[in-house]
Amino acid sequence: MSRPAPSPIYTLRGAGGPLNTLHFSCNRGDTPLLFSGSGKGAIHMWNLNTRRAEKIVEGHSGSSVIWVSTLQATDTLISQGRDMQVCLWDLCEGRSEVMDSVWTGSVGFCQCSMLETSPGTRLLAFAGQQTEEIKIIELPSKTPVCTLVPDAKRGMVMCIKLWQPDSGHGPLLVAGYEDGSLLLWDVTQRSVLSQAKAHPEPIMCLTFDIKCLRGVSGSSENKLSAWTLDGQNNLQLQDYVTLVNPGVSQLCIRGDGKLLSSAGWDHRVRIFGWKKLRPLAVLQYHTDMVLSVAFSDHQDPRQRLLAAGSKDHRISLWSIYNEGGDTG
Template identity: 85%
Template sequence: MSRPAPSPIYTLRGAGGPLNTLHFSCHGGDTPILFSGSGKGVIHIWNLNSRRAEKIVEGHSGSSVIWLSTLQSTDALISQGRDMQVCLWDLREGRNEVVDNVWTGSVGFCQCSLLETGPGNNLLAFAGQQTEEIRIIELPSKSPVCTLVPDTKLGMVMCIKLWQPDSGSRPLLLAGYEDGSLLLWDVTQRSKLSQAKAHPEPVMCLTFDTKRLRGISGSSEKKLSSWILDRQDNLQLQDCVTLVNPGVSQLCIREDGKLLASAGWDHRVRVFSWKKLRPLAVLQYHTDMVLSVAFSDHQDPKQRLLAAGSKDQRISLWSIYNEGADTG
């Protein structure tokens, strides 16, 4: 390690349940916001200036909230719960109402993936009712786009990432499955482009750098597996990162492509340089499994934060490697 590990700059308490998902919204307005979703079905909207919950909403009948995002063009919140519902919220001007919802039929833990395709238009991908299927719909119309099912048995779909290459208009989707496989799908053609066996255990999480066409995935084992897409859209396995302890809940790459953070089952957050996967810091604060990590989207790099949510019902916020740090 190049320097001693820092302490959290502050913590947020009062979520009342395990913190499954975190999502920042700091790029617009005067108030930076952090959304959190708990295992008790509650969404907290944290004001990062006052460091308090500005609003608390419940919309999943007490079922665990497993994913949160915001629709950039409308500033609407979208949430996914284990009640098999995806809810669209209007939170403007003091409102807190569900204005639309989508029934997924999935009882698993696979988080949705959202892709903005134009002003006011989005694609939403989610695990479907059948074990291996991924469904993609348009929002706000909820029109079906396609259903993707592998032609061989790979087990349950565990994690997905919908994205759009800079070079073309066709959306692509990366998916991790229960047997440890990664698949790249062409959404428009409804076809599999490539496949790789990244792990011997189920793929618990993945993240993908769309600028560098490089991704990384984690499982219950003691390693992270990195991979790239070549010019023929083939998935190619690259380096592995060996971890001290097994189990990763979530992975997140900072927007500038310099840092990777992992949420560990061993109660720790690990920070790596994304370029060389060199370990930079081990962040120790939580007393139970870390379930979620997220980097903030502050426009000013000096204000960027890393948030971690844990089964211990607390959120830690960290300011690390923001200015002039050697993260190569």
């Protein structure tokens, strides 16, 4: 007998719009936080102890917020909106002021990707003003690093992930495009190292596991495609899993590398074992498209949560610590 599907341990309401992006910050201080960005331009800071919004900030002129993150070891929030702005917020001592902003020129839905290169210095990658371009700048100086534009027509850049490999090689970036292609970029050389056709439809989302050099992407079709990087930085399509219904908004790998979660257009959240893409659970609660998923960064594994944000204006929180003992 299969176990009954679990229910959320609690839900957060009052965001006032579709929940496009979620980000946990549970390792600093006594108050675990969940940041959410809404389609109405609001960023909520949810206190997970009281289960209420501790603060609400608005800095994108009512435009949809599509990405939020926090800078490690600082009280700085970073947010991206469809007003073509990336904002840096000072949250120190209860403040909520925009310290700085970056104009991206992009009105698309491609979320930024950030990489800490040295203490206090970060690279920020974002879709640029031109359809296919990716711009990378250094923060906090905002010094331009490079612009990456493919030779062939790929259509709009849809999703990106920037990381620093262990090999000592310069930063790498993988990008998913409107034509279903994945391109692996060498940021230092501004060149494409390899490419693969992962989907017949536009790639809507991707995530990458730096530890095992393996990624996964989703599109408007009913398939997740997994791929790897070999020792020569060649993208190789590995395997795929077929979904019951088409459409994936976002993908997230848990920090321990055991679980993968997907946000579905069919209102469902799916959990897979990351090692073999084995389906483990289908979480049903939302009444509209699930737009975002995020695993918490609690140090204690027993406290770890999964959050899902939906077009129905609600965030569901799930405890899946004991879900699927064998997560292969």
